[in-house]
Amino acid sequence: DVKVTQSSRYLVKRTGEKVFLECVQDMDHENMFWYRQDPGLGLRLIYFSYDVKMKEKGDIPEGYSVSREKKERFSLILESASTNQTSMYLCASSLSDRGTSGRYNEQFFGPGTRLTVL
Amino acid sequence: GEDVEQSLFLSVREGDSSVINCTYTDSSSTYLYWYKQEPGAGLQLLTYIFSNMDMKQDQRLTVLLNKKDKHLSLRIADTQTGDSAIYFCAETSLSNYQLIWGAGTKLIIKP
Numbered sequence: 001d002v003k004v005t006q007s008s009r010y011l012v013k014r015t016g017e018k019v020f021l022e023c024v025q026d027m028d029h030e031n032m033f034w035y036r037q038d039p040g041l042g043l044r045l046i047y048f049s050y051d052v053k054m055k056e057k058g059d060i061p062e063g064y065s066v067s068r069e070k071k072e073r074f075s076l077i078l079e080s081a082s083t084n085q086t087s088m089y090l091c092a093s094s095l096s097d098r099g100t101s102g103r104y105n106e107q108f109f110g111p112g113t114r115l116t117v118l
Numbered sequence: 119g120e121d122v123e124q125s126l127f128l129s130v131r132e133g134d135s136s137v138i139n140c141t142y143t144d145s146s147s148t149y150l151y152w153y154k155q156e157p158g159a160g161l162q163l164l165t166y167i168f169s170n171m172d173m174k175q176d177q178r179l180t181v182l183l184n185k186k187d188k189h190l191s192l193r194i195a196d197t198q199t200g201d202s203a204i205y206f207c208a209e210t211s212l213s214n215y216q217l218i219w220g221a222g223t224k225l226i227i228k229p
Contacts, residue, residue, distance in 0.1 A: 004160075031215055040126060042206065042221035050215055090160055096215070104149050105210040105217055109160035 003027070004110040006091055012116045019078040021113050023091030030096040032074035033107065034058075034066065037088040049074055050096065081117045089113045120144040124207050124220035131228045136194040138223045140207030143188060147209040150183065151217065152192045155204040164205070165192070194225075202227050 007022035023032065031050050035043040035058075045058030047066040055066050063085060067075045074093075078085055092107040122142045130136045142150070148169050153161040167174045167181045167190070174181045180193040190209075194201055204224050208217040 033216075040221065043219045045216065048216065092161075094215075103151075103163075103166055104212065105215065106149075106151065106163060106166075107161075107217055109162070111160045112158075 004091060004093055004108050006089075006110040006113050008113050009111060010114050010116075012118065013078075013081050014118055015082060017081050017117075019081050019115065019117075021076040021078075021089055021091075021115070023074045023076070023093075023110055024072050025074075025093040025108070026072065027093070027095075027108070028071065029093035029108070030071075031094045031105075032068065033092040033094075034064075034074065034076045035090045035092065036060070036085075037090055037112070043090065046076065081115075083117050085115065086117045087115060089115055120209075120218045122207055122209055122218050122220040124205075124223045126221060127224050127226065129226040129228060130197050132197060132199060134197055136192075136197045136201065136225055138192045138194075138205050138207075138225065140190040140192075140220050141188055142190065142207075142209045142218070144209055144211060144218065145188070146211040146213065147188075148211045149209065150181075150190050151208045151210075152179075152181065153206040153208060155206065155222070157203070161206060197225075197227055199227050199229075201225060 033048040034046045049068040065077045091110040094107045151166045152164045154164040178195045204222040207220040
């Protein structure tokens with residue numbers, strides 16, 4: 001089974017702090033994604049990476065940065081946390097081809113990190 | 119850009135069928151997925167359909183695809199309390215790394 005883990009389930013930080021959210025996958029997936037989820041807005045893509053050291057901006061990259069130094073690990077960084085970044089953060093990974101399932105771009109998710117910025 | 123739309127809420131009685139609808143705009147859409155998110159958890163793939171299919175059945179789940187109208191539906195027969203969750207529709211094509219997501223439909227079960 002594909003396993004995607006996130007470093008924390010719950011996190012409370014103060015405005016202005018630097019925040020690191022870590023995601024690790026164990027299935028050698030090329031693609032990794034960071035989303036935030038807010039009620040009524042669904043999943044919004046922050047950044048994604050299709051290879052080590054490669055990153056692409058998603059729909060809402062402002063206030064965030066990412067790092068992918070190893071294939072299995074994708075980190076989301078909030079340089080200076082603000083209260084409007086209080087949200088559920090979800091990490092996902094996928095293969096670049098259909099793999100054995102035949103399901104193209106199927107994404108596997110971690111359990112999420114609920115971040116509260118005070 | 120491409121878009122996927124779903125209604126935000128659906129309320130059904132326990133034992134009834136639930137039908138969650140989704141519309142999409144990408145005419146090159148190849149794979150369509152339904153993900154389920156239980157409270158406090160990440161998303162898990164529930165079922166899927168390829169664009170060359172009209173229907174797929176898997177136990178209590180039936181997926182219908184109308185390519186002409188770009189309409190996808192998920193029917194859950196005999197809805198149970200354990201079906202309470204948010205259901206996300208997503209689509210992708212061969213020219214894309216990403217899934218395009220709907221906003222999610224929260225399924226509420228009434229006793």
